[in-house]
Amino acid sequence: MKTMYDKDKVIAGLVIFAVLVSFPFWYNLGKAAPAPELKLTEKAKEAKTCIKSKDAMKTEHMQMLDDWREKVVREGRGVYVAENGKSYEMSLSNTCLDCHSNKADFCDKCHNYTSVNPYCWDCHIDKKPEENK
């Protein structure tokens, strides 16, 4: 068997390296942030149902909004007739945010938690005009 040169230093270095690399894992052990709880506005509570079921909205709202922007801008079809027959104007700022006017507690909470940064709000207005000054 060959001798290992600088055995002590190498092993010590490896241990330090392993500790440093795994630091974020054991440092944060058991401290996982709890999933955020959404707050509904009074208006949203009153309406009871969104344009689709809650689960469908949770999982599909991004595809739906992507589909909507295509339909409204490119095809000029701007009215959504929901499964229950109710019609909605397809507008993020004016229909979605009309009920869910608490963007910080509704949209941002989950988006921040899952670290997604949708750039909808660079253009679509998310505040009422009087709050915007």
Add this chain to the structure above:
Amino acid sequence: METSRRHFLKIAGISALGIGVSSPLIEAIASPDSDHAPAAAKIVTGDNALHAKQWAMVIDTRKFDSADALTPIIEACHKIHNVPDLAEVQKRHEIKWIWKEEYNHIFSDQEIRFPSDHLKKVPLLVLCNHCENPSCVRACPTKATFKNENGIVMMDFHRCIGCRFCMAACPYGSRSFNFRDPRPFIKEQNPKFPTRMKGVVEKCNFCNERLLIGQKPACVEASNGAIAFGDLEDPDSEVRQLLKSNYTVRRKPGLGTSPAVYYII
């Protein structure tokens, strides 16, 4: 067990028959359930929407008696579309959807050496011509700008990558680029219409969003009848009636873009 070819073919034939017959049967049994399922959601055009094959505009310049008469029209448009006011901050960053221009500047290929007093005094309104054969649409690499079914040259701000090919292609200077975030320069935000972000091109959209809910463009409403709006393909439309009874001109017709904005001078 020994299987003869004959035996194998029999089994195979019966199996194929079984599969063929059973799948429609299963569907027939399952279908009563689907009757109870809620009707699928639909996406439709609003009932009030105005339709045309090619929207067009006739601007009667004789009906404006001063440059100030044009200002409320421009303001009406820029206000509802959240157009920032950058002209005073930095002229080269200015965003324009509809604006005033001298006759000889916009009709440079049919210049008038000695303009009439009226032309000297009152500038013309210019906006996107919503050409029948738009050069900007051919230049756009992402189809962010496209010819709509109703003839409007639309912008899909979602898709614009800010390459500005369309601005180079447009012979009318109808397009503006957002060199900076426009939001701080919008005096009063209209929540019904989005703003733009830095890095996209914008221009007049013939109020497509208003046509969808049955309203005529804002400039037409604010013009007290000086601007007519209608379907170019419909011989009975207001614009066709005006074209029939007046001598009209279009900007740079020789380029072949076929503008849909007509001027009565």
